[in-house]
Amino acid sequence: MEVFIQQLINGITLGSIYGLIAIGYTMVFGIIGMVNFAHGDVFMVSAFIGLIMLLILTTWLGMGSVALALFIVLIVSMVFTSLVNWTIERVAYRPLRGSFRLAPLISAIGMSIFLSNFVQVTQGPRNKAIPPLLRDVIVLMHGEYDVTISYRQLIIWAITAVLLAAFWYLVSRTSLGRAQRACEQDQRMAALVGVDVNRTISITFIIGAALAAVAGTMYLMYYGVVNFSDGFVPGIKAFTAAVLGGIGSLPGAVVGGILIGLIETMWSAYFSIDYKDVAAFAVLAITLIFLPQGLLGRPEVEKV
Amino acid sequence: MAVAAPDTALRHEVRLNLARAGKDAAITAAISFALLLPLIGFKTVQNMRNELELETRFPLLLTIVAIITAARLFGLVVIEPWRERRALHPPAPNATLTAVKSAFANYFTPFAMGFVVVYPILILLVVPQGALKWIDNFGIQILIYVMLGWGLNIVVGLAGLLDLGYVAFYAVGAYSYALLAKAFGFSFWILLPMAGCLSAFWGILLGFPVLRLRGDYLAIVTLAFGEIIRLILINWVSFTNGYAGVSGIPRPTLLGIPFNASDEGFAATFGIEFSPVHRTLFLYYTILALAMLTAYVTVRLRQLPVGRAWEALREDEIACRSLGINTTNTKLTAFAMGAMFAGFAGSFFAARQGFISPESFTFLESATILSIVVLGGMGSQIGVAVAAVAMIGGTEIMRELDFLKYVFGNDFDPTQYRMLIFGFAMVLIMIWKPRGLVGTREPSAFLKERRTILGSFVKEGHG
Secondary structure, X not given: OHHHHHHHHHHHHHHHHXXXXXXXXXXXXXXXXXXXXXXXXXXXXXHHHHHHHHHHHHHHOOOOXXXXXXHHHHHHHHHHHHHHHHHHHHHHHHHHOOOOOOHHHHHHHHHHHHHHHHHHHHXXXXXXXXXXXXXXXXXXXXXXXXXXXXXXXXXXXXXXXHHHHHHHHHHHHOHHHHXXXXXXXXXXXXXXXXXXXXXXXXXXXXXXXXXXXHHHHHHHHHHOEEOOOOOHHHHHHHHHHHHHHOOOOHHHHHHHHHHHHHHHHHHHHHOOOOOHHHHHHHHHHHHHHHOOOOOOOOOOOOOO | OXXXXXXXXXXXXXXXXXXXXXHHHHHHHHHHHHHHHHHHHEEEEEOOOOOEEEEEOHHHHHHHHHHHHHHHHHHHHHXXXXXXXXXXXXXXXXXXXXEEOOHHXXXXXXXXXXXXXXXXXXXXXXXXXXXXXXXXXHHHHHHHHHHHHHHHHHHHHHOOOOOOOOHHHHHHHHHHHHHHHHHHOOOHHHHHHHHHHHHHHHHHHHHHHHOOOOHHHHHHHHHHHHHHHHHHHHHOHHHHOHHHOEEOOOOOOEOOEOOOOOOOOHHHHOOOOOOOHHHHHHHHHHHHHHHHHHHHHHHHHHHOHHHHHHHHHHHOHHHHXXXXXXXXXXXXXXXXXXXXXXXXXXHXXXXXXXXXXXXXXXXXXXXXXXXXXXXXXXXOHHHHHHHHHHHHHHHHHHOOOOOHHHHHOOOOOHHHHHHHHHHHHHHHHHHHOOOOOOOOEOOOOOOOXXXXXXXXXXXXXXX
16 A cells, blocks of 8 residues: 555656656647657657756855755756757758658758757767765655655656646637647638747647756656657657647646656556566557547547 | 951850859859868977867868868869750669669679689789788678678668668677687687577567558668667676676687697698688688578579569558568568678678777777678669778778878878768768669569669659
């Protein structure tokens, strides 16, 4: 029982990170119908930007307050990562809009290879480890095995909840969100009624990147280590989350993310830690084969 | 004055253009500076106490920003007006749907085939010292990818099924040969068809669940399958030896004659002096024959009902089904054929390396093979071969650029930029030619005269 509750806590934490990345996939898929393969690497880049900012703050400026430092790191990482994703969209995807259907996918794969190798070349191939932050834990249940929740996990939950609320407000209550949903339904019609389609798509990429940057910073804080190749597997898992929740559906991305996080941690606890990635990939395959519209998505109807 | 007026107007326009270009370049400079500031401006390094420290690289950062800005300025001032002028005087529009094959296209294939046959001999004559490296790294390596590209071309190019896990079948072929040869001591020539059959079996097995999927979803599921197979290869240590890989894989023999310096070896049997080049030559011609077999089978299959069904499936699955084509069988044969050739290539790869590990079968390999097929222009055999030469040869050449060390100093290692440039090239080629290098289609059935269909007229359905 203790193990189960502990894994539940760990799983929800991990799932929050996946959910935040998954929103980027699901929004981009919803609006331009492409799998943004480079999104996982954008997440990795954001973790590196966060790492560098954290080092500037702690080793150069000698900032004592961890909470303030994390807040600044979060903001800086969001800004720079948004810029990165905006540029990627402008350079690699926009020229291919309306082109042959495989072209954006190949371009995105190329971008993914480029980003991870760029980080490898500029920052070196070794693991980058930071001293653990906020190590304190709260003991929830005493037993032969203590169930604990760390401040780190609480912060991740809180930030995720706040951001999702803000994001939900943005998408469902503002004119920007309306423009986004309009572009999702019919880009040409949206353009006819005065929606700037290019701008809306750019903003979609920026929002996706900002959320990925939050996930990246939290990943760095949670694990304390980051590597240039860390974008691929979390990226695929987040994509799995988006598919599981129903691609195109925003609440679905979060639900899917938490489910994937739980599946992964429970699998590691009760079956085998070696095969935890196999479990995630198998969920992806099974979902797409048996439930392609996902849990909360709308079924795709093809008209002839 | 009447003459001077247009002149000043022109000058005014030029100045305006320059002002606009200057502003644009300033924005480019600002954006690229902000973009590169975190990752190039700072470098994280580990000090003696294993703590991370920061180093700054501002001169490098400023140099790169300057280069990007200069390139942008050049594009705005030189290339943009040139393109505008060209757009004003377009060449006669080529409105016909089809074109007769040009003389170049007619002669290129036999010439290229002749060249690959004599390539090792040319190399031996020109650079006898470094011949081994040139035949192995360039010849054999590229031919493996040409063969894989042609194999995947059946699945992606002909049947239109987007497969991102192709490397799984390559791995099945390689491990089939490695494990069976080590366990039972069968020879390469017995195991080659067996590895092909096993891979084809896996192609059907993995193809079966994904029959209903299309496009991007199919790509992602095949990617997941590819990764699952790789993870099993890593974690099933008792069977595959995990990360450590399988070593000491028996080398292929020529009708039982091994290529070594022993008395039964190739050199002793034929009474010539032993040289490692013999085996390399043998491997080169083996993979050449295998690649040619792939191409030949593909060309012949396109004439058969199953090949035509593949292409119909690619163009429109619903129309295909309403014509009574069994799409299940059509898709499964495509998966099986593609997987079979990957299995051949895989067992050849294992035999050539003598050592395999899961590291060789990562997603990056799948992405490389798929990009070769798409860059080559899906469905075109020549295009795929040219793309394989460009992409693999290009990255191999990066290993040879030692002279750059004299320019950038001794720490400069061109090989680490290989994949960086590879990724960027994929993006650039897609923007330049989204339909690939050879964008035309060659119908297998034609009236009177063999003609090709221009890529811009090809409208694919979902498949």
